[in-house]
Amino acid sequence: MDFITEFFKGINNFLWGPFMLLFLLGTGIWLTLHLGFIQVRFLGEGFKKTFAPLFKKDQEDGINSFKALATSISAQVGTGNLAGVATAIASGGPGAIFWMWISSFFGMATIFAESVLAQTYKKKQGAQPVGGPAFYIQYGLGSKWLAGFFAIAIIIALGFVGNMVQSNAITVAMNQTLNADSFGVRFLIGSFVAFFVGLILFGGIQRIANFAGNIVPVMALLYIIGSVIIVVLYWDQLLPTLSLIVNAAINPNAAAGGVLGATVKEAVRYGIARGLFSNEAGMGSTPHAHAVAKVKHPAEQGLVAMVGVFIDTVIICTLTALVVIMTDAHKTDLEASAITQEGFARGLGEFGIPFIAVCLLFFAFTTILGWAYFGEVNVRFLFGEKGVPPYRAIVLLFIVVGAIVKVEFVWQVADTFNALMVLPNILALLLLTKVVKRSWKEYRETK
Structure with missing residues (x-):
């Protein structure tokens, strides 16, 4: 297992090298300029569009914008916000959070473009509309093979490997809460998660959207409240922590007492990689x-999509980082979600560990549902309805396996396949920029 882990780590050092980071950030900058800094000027309108349909009923040919965003956030808000942030700090130092902020700022323009294209090129599968990068790559770019490559990559990256990450994080958190860790316990936890995922997954997008729309906002609010309480309790550490994050981004020695030997390259690599894993802007998943959202114009859902990145990274990831650094939990020898649990334990006392375990359970659980659905859309794209039953069975199997294997191995494999998803999706965004820009112009002219 260690050999395979090192193998994937070597691949990731190449895939997540300067080219990929420039590719991602460059695309975000490119779209930001072409859209006139849309994430600054129209984020407020995005919030209005998000919550306006809150009490509207879904239609047979789609769901409302809020539930579409809730489904998207259910995929975005997961282990990336808790375990991913902690891992970024542990591997790249506090400066990684600065680069996570940078990636999210430009990522808002990227996810706007993804959502506009997903709406523009969506098709019908039965009674429901479906869309995503495979659709706008094939029907927008006219490249069937590249669409197929993306579809295969996302099935493996999210449906299989990504859900191993979520299952693994749930298991680590539950083990620390129960103070019991063995093969049998891990297998049991993984089996329970797989069972309940199966119950909802077989109900399709409507059941997933309804579950996400009810659970995600409540759990996100509770997590935010818990984090804010700790920040208030450690208020004297707030400004020094923010200063450390910024200084460590360009001067790794500022992280003394934290990650020794962390370089600017590592801060950038882990900040952007974990930021992507968290908010998924550019990855091609949340589109x-x-x-599926029923909107009058594609640009409307693009504005709503920006709100998802803001909530995910600017609010939730930042609060996680503040808790971890302000309580010095990042200086421990723990790993992944256990670091975040330690931070909350120091801030909230004994209540902190079960609090994070419950939050992580629901966050990761809804992410599994969202990612399983995203993969399912691409299974249908490639194989039709006949491919869905075996796909769902394999997803459930990987959930169980993810609960058993080592956490570092899972994260390394996830980073590899995330990169393979990013490449064709970003290429499509660059080549279809004119479509996005034209859609935004049309929308503004109708206002």
């Missing part, structure tokens, strides 16, 4: 949820 599948936004494509």
